[in-house]
Amino acid sequence: MAAKVTMPSLPEKPLSNVPLQLHQPKNFQFDSVPESHAWLDLHDHPTVEPIGPDTVPLIDLTDPKLTAKISKACEEWGVFQITGHGIQPDFLTRLEAQIHRLFALPADLKLNAAKSPGDVSGYGLVPISSFFSKLMWSEGFTISGSPLHHAQKLWPDDYSSFCDVVEEFDNVMRQLGNKLLHKILLSLGLSKEDIIRACPVRDWHDMSAAVQLNSYPPCPDPDRTIGLAAHTDSSFLTLLYQNSVSGLQVLRPKDHTGPMRWVTVPPVPNTFTVNIGDLMHVLSNGRFRSVMHRAMVNPAKHRISVGFFCGPPMDVKVGPINKLTGPERGPVYRPVTWQEYQRLRRKLFDKALEAIKIGEEIA
Numbered sequence: 001m002a003a004k005v006t007m008p009s010l011p012e013k014p015l016s017n018v019p020l021q022l023h024q025p026k027n028f029q030f031d032s033v034p035e036s037h038a039w040l041d042l043h044d045h046p047t048v049e050p051i052g053p054d055t056v057p058l059i060d061l062t063d064p065k066l067t068a069k070i071s072k073a074c075e076e077w078g079v080f081q082i083t084g085h086g087i088q089p090d091f092l093t094r095l096e097a098q099i100h101r102l103f104a105l106p107a108d109l110k111l112n113a114a115k116s117p118g119d120v121s122g123y124g125l126v127p128i129s130s131f132f133s134k135l136m137w138s139e140g141f142t143i144s145g146s147p148l149h150h151a152q153k154l155w156p157d158d159y160s161s162f163c164d165v166v167e168e169f170d171n172v173m174r175q176l177g178n179k180l181l182h183k184i185l186l187s188l189g190l191s192k193e194d195i196i197r198a199c200p201v202r203d204w205h206d207m208s209a210a211v212q213l214n215s216y217p218p219c220p221d222p223d224r225t226i227g228l229a230a231h232t233d234s235s236f237l238t239l240l241y242q243n244s245v246s247g248l249q250v251l252r253p254k255d256h257t258g259p260m261r262w263v264t265v266p267p268v269p270n271t272f273t274v275n276i277g278d279l280m281h282v283l284s285n286g287r288f289r290s291v292m293h294r295a296m297v298n299p300a301k302h303r304i305s306v307g308f309f310c311g312p313p314m315d316v317k318v319g320p321i322n323k324l325t326g327p328e329r330g331p332v333y334r335p336v337t338w339q340e341y342q343r344l345r346r347k348l349f350d351k352a353l354e355a356i357k358i359g360e361e362i363a
């Protein structure tokens, strides 16, 4: 059976108070997992292979039955993989190469692009790290807006190959994210007119977005640590590209096919994994639930992934769409902006959704 993880208890001292240099391991050159990265209580639910009823839905975006397939996947899983998205394999190869180039830099050079306190962008620990007493077996680089400032610090003489790929990625993913957002709203039974009226994102230029580059070095003892702790994303939806190394898992509820379990989302070449985030959970009034997921590490292979987080313009409040509420089911959540919600998450982590609840969800 593969590794299993439970959420560890809150640390006595949040890691965000510790200078980055002190907890940034030297490119993970360890023969064993040090105590700083050894997670206790790693075994909560079993991990199962993605077969039979545990096969993550794979949806071709050119399928004539697209809306129905998305509806079923969002309702039953909160996650699906997509083909037929039109993004060229060559481009994904270029993207992967630049991510490897970034994380292969010496640790002291990467720290030149470290996230400054209070900043979203830069190299360092993922924001949720501050909720855990143990470190995750990963490095991250968050990009919100232009990557230029940080890329110039990393490669003063050759930053454009990185910036070009990241900017093109931002561009194509905004368009793909916007298309998926509309398909997801259609799959909730809304008409095109309803969507024009209710969708917080008018067009793809309008969307707020962030890119998260994740690196998971090979680990000598993968069952003792975790790459990225279990979480939901705060976005409307997240599009994730993973290289050929498996690691992403989603939590499935107890149902007639088995107990609560972690299901691996296999790396299918040239696909993206789409997952429902907390703000879509709110917008759909709880019909499409955000999905709990985590990343495991591999004993021999370096895993990388890139998340593209799609959300509403920062100043737009998102609440349940009127048409999705009614006499039997009033609005379950109060409206929030993405900014306000992210602030709540930084304080409350996995209790943030509960904190904006104003009604009862249907089980």
Ligand SMILES: C=C1C[C@]23C[C@@]1(O)CC[C@H]2[C@@]12CCC[C@@](C)(C(=O)O1)[C@H]2[C@@H]3C(=O)O
Binding pocket: 120, 126, 127, 128, 129, 142, 209, 210, 212, 231, 232, 233, 234, 235, 307, 309, 342, 345
């Ligand atoms: C827009 C964002 C989503 C994110 C916080 C951020 O400002 C940029 C990083 C994103 C990320 C990536 C790893 C998991 C996650 C929970 C985290 O800690 O940082 C997500 C955040 C999120 O979904 O709120």
Ligand SMILES: O=C(O)CCC(=O)C(=O)O
Binding pocket: 212, 214, 228, 233, 240, 242, 247, 248, 249, 293, 294, 295, 304, 305, 306, 307
């Ligand atoms: O690396 C992965 O597969 C998961 C990454 C993720 O969940 C995130 O960046 O939010």
Ligand SMILES: [Fe+2]
Binding pocket: 231, 232, 233, 238, 293, 307
């Ligand atoms: Fe995530």
